Amino acid sequence: MIKAQLWRLLALCLMAGTVLADDARQWLERMSHAHREMSYQGVISYQVDDRLSSYKFTHRVVDGSEFEELRPLDSDSRDLVRQGHSIHCVHPAEQLLRNKSGQSGSLGQYYDLSLGKPGRVAGRDVVTLNIVPRDVFRLSYHLSLDAMTAIPLKTETRDQGGQVLERFQFMLFEIGAPQKSPVAANAREVSHSDVVSAQASAEILDDMSWQPAWIPDGFTLAQSGEAAVDALSYTDGISMFSVFMESTDKFAKAPVASSMRSGATVSYTYPIPGQDYVATVMGEVPLLTAEQVAKSVAVKP
Amino acid sequence: MSKVNRESLSALMDGEASELEIRRLLREDSNELGELWTRYHRQRSALHNEREFRGMDVSGSVRAALSDEQPLRQPVLSDWRKPLGGLAVAASVAALVVFGLGGNPRSDLPLAANQSVAEQGSRVYLSAPTAVSTGTVNASTASTQAPRFHSVNDEQARQRFERLLQQHTERAALNSGQGMVTYARLSSHGTR
Numbered sequence: 001m002i003k004a005q006l007w008r009l010l011a012l013c014l015m016a017g018t019v020l021a022d023d024a025r026q027w028l029e030r031m032s033h034a035h036r037e038m039s040y041q042g043v044i045s046y047q048v049d050d051r052l053s054s055y056k057f058t059h060r061v062v063d064g065s066e067f068e069e070l071r072p073l074d075s076d077s078r079d080l081v082r083q084g085h086s087i088h089c090v091h092p093a094e095q096l097l098r099n100k101s102g103q104s105g106s107l108g109q110y111y112d113l114s115l116g117k118p119g120r121v122a123g124r125d126v127v128t129l130n131i132v133p134r135d136v137f138r139l140s141y142h143l144s145l146d147a148m149t150a151i152p153l154k155t156e157t158r159d160q161g162g163q164v165l166e167r168f169q170f171m172l173f174e175i176g177a178p179q180k181s182p183v184a185a186n187a188r189e190v191s192h193s194d195v196v197s198a199q200a201s202a203e204i205l206d207d208m209s210w211q212p213a214w215i216p217d218g219f220t221l222a223q224s225g226e227a228a229v230d231a232l233s234y235t236d237g238i239s240m241f242s243v244f245m246e247s248t249d250k251f252a253k254a255p256v257a258s259s260m261r262s263g264a265t266v267s268y269t270y271p272i273p274g275q276d277y278v279a280t281v282m283g284e285v286p287l288l289t290a291e292q293v294a295k296s297v298a299v300k301p
Numbered sequence: 302m303s304k305v306n307r308e309s310l311s312a313l314m315d316g317e318a319s320e321l322e323i324r325r326l327l328r329e330d331s332n333e334l335g336e337l338w339t340r341y342h343r344q345r346s347a348l349h350n351e352r353e354f355r356g357m358d359v360s361g362s363v364r365a366a367l368s369d370e371q372p373l374r375q376p377v378l379s380d381w382r383k384p385l386g387g388l389a390v391a392a393s394v395a396a397l398v399v400f401g402l403g404g405n406p407r408s409d410l411p412l413a414a415n416q417s418v419a420e421q422g423s424r425v426y427l428s429a430p431t432a433v434s435t436g437t438v439n440a441s442t443a444s445t446q447a448p449r450f451h452s453v454n455d456e457q458a459r460q461r462f463e464r465l466l467q468q469h470t471e472r473a474a475l476n477s478g479q480g481m482v483t484y485a486r487l488s489s490h491g492t493r
Contacts, residue, residue: 046485136365
C-alpha cells in the first residue's frame, strides 16, 4: 500500500520534471538565435583561472545584416569586427537546437536541461539554465539568460567535476546600439565561413583524405573551412570541437602526443603512427573526448 | 554472475565492501554487473523518493577524471614497476568510486573538492600524454596537491595552440549561441 503510494509520488515527480525540462528547452532554443537578431551593447568580462579581461561589445542589426565589434578594454589587442552577416543565415548548432529541442528531440539524450533560480546579472533579471551532460564526452554549462530577450548574460563552462573552467559575464548590458560607431582603423575583420548542409557534408567527408573513425554520439559535422585548410568541425548543438590535420614537416622537432588547455578549450595532438601526419583535436570538450577523437583519425588508403 | 560478486555489490551499495572486494568488482567490467548496479540504485532511489534517477555510468566519469589529471611523475619504463603502477591506479579508481556513491556522482567527485577555480597564473598549460596504465601515479592517489598542468615553456607549441585556437574559434563563434563574444578566448591570449 505504502509502496504503491511511493510509486505514484515518484511518477508525479518525474512528470513535473518533464514539464520543467520543456521550459528549459524553449529557453535554449530562443537563446540560439536571440543573440543575433537584435541590437545591443555592453561591457563583458572573460575569466579564466585568476585572469580577468574585459571588452566593450556592440552588436547591431542594420537591414537584416549583423555588425559586431569586440574592443579589448584592458590590453592593446586589436579590435575585432564582423559585418555583413545575414541574420537569416541559420547555423548548424542553431539548426540542431531547433530540431532537437522539440518534443521528439534528442538533445535530452545527451544533456539534462533544467531551470534554476532566477537571479540578476548586469542589473537585469535573468533565468538560469543548467545544461548537464549525461555522458563523459561533454562539458556542462550554466547560463543566465536575460529574462526579456533570452540573450546569455553569463555563461559558465564547467568540467565533469563541477569546476568552473571559464566564465563570460556582462557587467553592463543595454538593448539598442548607436546607429553608427566609428570602427577603429586597425580593427581586424573576422571572416564568416559558409555553412555546410547535411548533403554537402557527406561530399566534404568524401573529398577529405582523412577523417576521425570515432566521434561521440550526437555530434555532427558543422562546417568545414576553406579548401586550403585541412580541418573538420563538429557540434552537438551546444559543444563544439575541430579536428586539424598537419604534415610533420611543419614541426621543427618530431611531434609527440601532448595536450594543452586554456580555459574550457583543450587540445590533444597525436602523431599518427606510421604516417607523416599529426592530428590535433581542439574544442570545448573534456580532454578524454579530444584524446579519443585524435587517436581515431585515420588516413584513407 | 557469481553469487560472490552479487554479495560484494550489495555490500558496496551499503558502503561495507572491503578494498579487495572493490578491486575484484572493478576488474569484472561486465555489462551484467553494471546493469545490476543500476537496478539496485533505481530501487533505492524509488524507496527514498529521490529525484529522477539519471542512470549515470560512474565508471565513465572515473575514466574521464583520470584522463584529465596530470600525472605526478613521468611514466617509468622498466618493466618490473608496471604492476605497481597498475595497483596505484586501481586504488585511485576505488577511491573515486567510493566517493561517488554519496549521491549525485558529479558533485561528489573529489576532483571538485581539491582543485580551486584559480589554478596557475600562466596562460596555457601543457600536460603530458595521459598514460594511465604505464606506471603513472595520478594526483588523486597522492596526498600532496600538484598542479594538473605544467606551464608551457615551449614557445613553438604555444604559438601553434594559438593559431589553431583562432581557426577553431572562427568556426565555433557562429555555433555557440553567444556569437562573437567567444573571441575573447583569443584576444585574452596576447597582444597580437
